[in-house]
Amino acid sequence: MTSQPAFEYVLGSSDPELQRLGRQQAVWSEQTEAWLDLLELPASGAAVLDAGCGPGEVLARLARRVGPDGHLVGIDDSPRWIEVAGERARAEAWPTTELLQGRLEQVGDDGSLDGRFDGIFCRWVLSFPPDPGALVARFARWLRPGGRLVVVDYNHEGVSLFPRSEGFAAVIRATRAWYESMGGSTFVAGDLPRHLRAAGLDLVEQLPVVRSGRPGSAVWSWAEEFFMGHSHSMEQAGLLTAAEGESFRAEWQERSQDPDACFYSPIVVGFAAQRRS
Numbered sequence: 064m065t066s067q068p069a070f071e072y073v074l075g076s077s078d079p080e081l082q083r084l085g086r087q088q089a090v091w092s093e094q095t096e097a098w099l100d101l102l103e104l105p106a107s108g109a110a111v112l113d114a115g116c117g118p119g120e121v122l123a124r125l126a127r128r129v130g131p132d133g134h135l136v137g138i139d140d141s142p143r144w145i146e147v148a149g150e151r152a153r154a155e156a157w158p159t160t161e162l163l164q165g166r167l168e169q170v171g172d173d174g175s176l177d178g179r180f181d182g183i184f185c186r187w188v189l190s191f192p193p194d195p196g197a198l199v200a201r202f203a204r205w206l207r208p209g210g211r212l213v214v215v216d217y218n219h220e221g222v223s224l225f226p227r228s229e230g231f232a233a234v235i236r237a238t239r240a241w242y243e244s245m246g247g248s249t250f251v252a253g254d255l256p257r258h259l260r261a262a263g264l265d266l267v268e269q270l271p272v273v274r275s276g277r278p279g280s281a282v283w284s285w286a287e288e289f290f291m292g293h294s295h296s297m298e299q300a301g302l303l304t305a306a307e308g309e310s311f312r313a314e315w316q317e318r319s320q321d322p323d324a325c326f327y328s329p330i331v332v333g334f335a336a337q338r339r340s
């Protein structure tokens with residue numbers, strides 16, 4: 064058995080994270096539909112994998128796309144997310160759905176996933192593991208010839224708050240360091256063209272999106288939930304001082320009362336790549 068590098072998923076599987084992921088899907092739903100379009104799935108009966116499916120936000124969208132003859136597979140390391148996705152599959156009568164709990168680096172080691180999928184989708188996952196290139200290579204193997212992989216992840220440039228805030232700048236530095244402390248990178252989008260090519264896939268589309276919003280908007284709430292919620296964890300991890308955390312929270316509250324304040328998300332890029340026929 065190959066030994067895996069130390070890895071701990073930083074965002075966890077708590078109740079607040081479950082709610083955050085649901086609201087995150089709502090904020091990014093329109094963009095996600097555009098990224099899912101890049102899969103170019105057959106009209107019915109497609110076999111699709113959501114890699115790092117979490118509690119099943121995207122699987123629920125895929126269930127509608129593949130129709131009753133489709134076959135869905137979700138893989139996630141979190142037992143809780145697999146359980147929640149399973150409950151949802153039953154409640155919403157998704158088509159045939161297999162939910163596999165385990166690390167993407169290990170599931171399918173027996174070759175059982177090779178050449179199985181018309182499409183593989185992977186959103187906000189590859190910024191966490193230490194070797195995203197190795198995962199892209201596995202995904203390439205799991206596609207049938209002509210199948211497509213769509214990977215959605217961060218180029219963390221551009222994330223900003225106006226009027227400018229020192230506390231916010233500190234929390235952004237800490238967020239990047241937090242992912243890096245676990246071996247990941249919030250700039251993984253910069254490496255993805257290289258990883259896709261190395262896996263023998265042809266990059267066919269690159270669709271970047273930036274969301275922006277003022278206080279009261281869904282995008283503002285999405286940012287608030289992530290940075291407010293996780294700023295305490297960053298302090299506990301020693302990546303943000305208590306003073307920086309406090310000044311971030313105070314400055315964010317102040318901006319939240321300013322109707323002209325504005326938040327810009329990081330760049331989120333959807334890459335579509337095809338396995339040669």
Ligand SMILES: C[S@@+](CC[C@H](N)C(=O)[O-])C[C@H]1O[C@@H](n2cnc3c(N)ncnc32)[C@H](O)[C@@H]1O
Pocket residue numbers: 072074084088114115116117118120121138139140141144165166167168185186187188191192
């Ligand atoms: C930010 S969440 C995104 C969930 C889902 N893809 C979405 O877009 O709503 C990241 C997910 O990836 C999973 N994950 C991260 N690294 C993983 C790995 N190496 N193997 C399996 N799952 C992983 C986490 O458990 C978590 O559910």
